[in-house]
Amino acid sequence: MHGGDKFSSSVLITEEVKNAIRECIVFAPLHNPPNLKGVEAVEEILPKVKQVAVFDTAFHQTMKPEAYIYALPYMFYEKHRIRRYGFHGTSHRYVAARAAQLLGKPLNELKLITVHLGNGGSVCAINKGKSVDTSMGHTPLEGLAMGTRCGDLDPALILHIMKEYELTISEMDNLLNKHSGVLGISQISSDLRDLEDDWPNKSDRANLALDVYSHRIKKYIGAYIAVLNGCDAIIWTAGVGENSPIVRSIVHKEMDWLGVKLDLEKNEVTWRGAEGDITTPDSKVKVLVIPTNEELVIAQDTIESINR
Amino acid sequence: MSQKVVVIYGAATMGQELVQAVATAGCEVILIDHSEEKLNTGLKKVETALDSEIARWGLTSGEKRAIMSRIKGTTDIRESVKGWLVIETLKETLDVKRQLFKELDATCNPATIIASNSATISITEIAAGCKYPERTIAMHFQSPIPKVPLVEISRGLKTSDETFATAVRFAKMINKNVVSVYDCPGFITTRIILPMINQAVKVLEEGTASCEQIDTAMKLGFGLNAGPLALADKIGVDTVVFYLENLYGETFDQSYLPAKLLKKMVRAGYKGVKTSKGFYKYGSDGLRLSASGLRVEQLSQAQHQ
Known part of the structure; x- marks a missing residue:
């Protein structure tokens, strides 16, 4: 659920919490209402059972204003809470903690960059276990190029295209959310597996889509190394992150100046649920593949919230 | 009777647009027309409209498949x-609509709501022959229905509060804003726009200004999407005359007396976009040709041809 700036951790559901979730509907009109309905249905059928709300935005509430304020008239933040919220928090949090275990160091001594790539995708800069910056914004449309979402683009283009093609708001919304990303570029598929099939011989456009997709990730990693002033490990997770040696190899190609040296063989074999380091022993920055486990975090949060 | 299925009667333009809007909003739709040919053309046009939505990035092909799967067509009124x-979205004549309402009233379960898309005829009169007039109501959608977020709802004298509340709920479900009136032919939109169109035609007829000048002035001066003459072409010049005459008969208000030129145009076949000529000329794609504004003298020649 979208917790706006009201929730920085999972909570036991009370009337007050429900009202706050209701107030966040404007941020997530597609997610919060059905979730609330589920909560209310459970209340009706199992009135004695406690329920816990886990927010995809909560982990990023540690971001500082310089990371979450947009360079728009400040009124939009004050009046409408328009700011960066970030998503996939549960997943970024889980893989960061797991990375600390694999690296054998305490989480609060690590600088990590986590790359969550599913149908949607986001990158997160994590310092001492806390989210410092993330690529998704007020909505999950910002940041990386995704299956069908455009991610970052020149905002003037939205105005230009709407004017030139006389598009309505809902048409433009669809264009950006459902017709763009790797589907928009390749015109083949929103599923990376279809583009990677027979790579790099499939088609120029399939390769271009993969290159644009990967280049954007590389750019964010570079930016976050600067934001964190260093990096101990980069972590790949979720559907594409765990299973696409091709994207990982494009992104990490020529990153040795930043201290990343990929072990091509390990990269090739670490997929389908495998976990591990895919760099050479002399790589200053480690690159880890970690299957995400949001369900485990949700279960742990639930126990913690109930016992609190 | 399913809680999900909406029946739309009449497969002409309004029917097609309504089917598209309702099915896109997630409801199952049955489109009925007595003519098999009109039905098939209508269904095909709905599909074409969805295709052009995809071309404008308004829909994905997956969404189109889902929408089409919710639409069925039949010639069987039962x-x-x-x-x-x-x-119902039939022609704007009282007899036709009253007859259909009578038939629907006799066949449908008394709980079924029967709505008319009539713009200018009193719902009370349309429902006059019905045994259960409390379930009748007028819902006037504006073309292009999938794009215009408005429906005007008019209650007849006998329409029940429950029927009204359900109609409002349905309108909101398909993402339309509601304005409601009591048994008022012409509602708000048609009542007010018709005298404007009529005056625009008179200004043209007098030779005061050209089609293009009239439309440009009204469009830019008042921030309208289309000028009154272009709008008349879209509605259909013959339909405009129908509406005016209906409202004149209803109100005896002089501003609804159709301008002479309007009737002349209908007789000469200048019926607007649907006949490729009206106040402007249109290509086969329905787009207006440039510098094609009607000159009044043109029409007297056309009649002689």
């Missing part, structure tokens, strides 16, 4: 018993 709501 299929209307399957809907909880029936909306």
Whole structure:
């Protein structure tokens, strides 16, 4: 659920919490209402059972204003809470903690960059276990190029295209959310597996889509190394992150100046649920593949919230 | 009678647009027309409209498949018993609509709501022959229905509060804003726009200004999407005359007396976009040709041809 700036951790559901979730509907009109309905249905059928709300935005509430304020008239933040919220928090949090275990160091001594790539995708800069910056914004449309979402683009283009093609708001919304990303570029598929099939011989456009997709990730990693002033490990997770040696190899190609040296063989074999380091022993920055486990975090949060 | 199925009667333009809007909003739709040919053309046009939505990035092909799977067509009026709501979009004449309402009233379950898309005829009169007039109501959608977020709802004298509340709920479900009036032919939109069109035609007829000048002035001066003459072409010049005459008969207000030129145009076949000529000329794609504004003298020649 979208917790706006009201929730920085999972909570036991009370009337007050429900009202706050209701107030966040404007941020997530597609997610919060059905979730609330589920909560209310459970209340009706199992009135004695406690329920816990886990927010995809909560982990990023540690971001500082310089990371979450947009360079728009400040009124939009004050009046409408328009700011960066970030998503996939549960997943970024889980893989960061797991990375600390694999690296054998305490989480609060690590600088990590986590790359969550599913149908949607986001990158997160994590310092001492806390989210410092993330690529998704007020909505999950910002940041990386995704299956069908455009991610970052020149905002003037939205105005230009709407004017030139006389598009309505809902048409433009669809264009950006459902017709763009790797589907928009390749015109083949929103599923990376279809583009990677027979790579790099499939088609120029399939390769271009993969290159644009990967280049954007590389750019964010570079930016976050600067934001964190260093990096101990980069972590790949979720559907594409765990299973696409091709994207990982494009992104990490020529990153040795930043201290990343990929072990091509390990990269090739670490997929389908495998976990591990895919760099050479002399790589200053480690690159880890970690299957995400949001369900485990949700279960742990639930126990913690109930016992609190 | 399913809680999900909406029946739409009449497969002409309004029917097609309504089917598209309702099915896109997630409801199952049955489109009924007595003519098999019109039905098939209508269904094909709905599909074409969805395709052009995809071309404008408004839909994905997956969404189109889902929408089309919710649409069924039939020539059998008895299929209307399957809907909880029936909306008719027939020609704007009292007899035709009254006859259909009578038939629907006799076939449908008394709980089924029967709605008319009539713009200018009193719903009370349309429902006059019905045994259960409390379930009748007028819902006036504006073309292009999938794009215009408005429906005007008019209650007849006998329409029940429950029927009204359900109609409002349905309108909101398909993402329309509601304005409601009591038994008022012409509602708000048609009542007010018709005298404007009529005056625009008179200004043209007098030779005061050209089609283009009139439309440009009204469009830019008042921030309208289309000028009154272009709008008349879209509605259909013959339909405009129908509406005016209906409202004149209803109100005896002089501003609804059709301008002479309007009737002349209808007789000469200048009926607007649907006949490729009206106040402007249109290509086969329905787009207006440039510098094609009607000159009044042109029409007297056309009549002699």
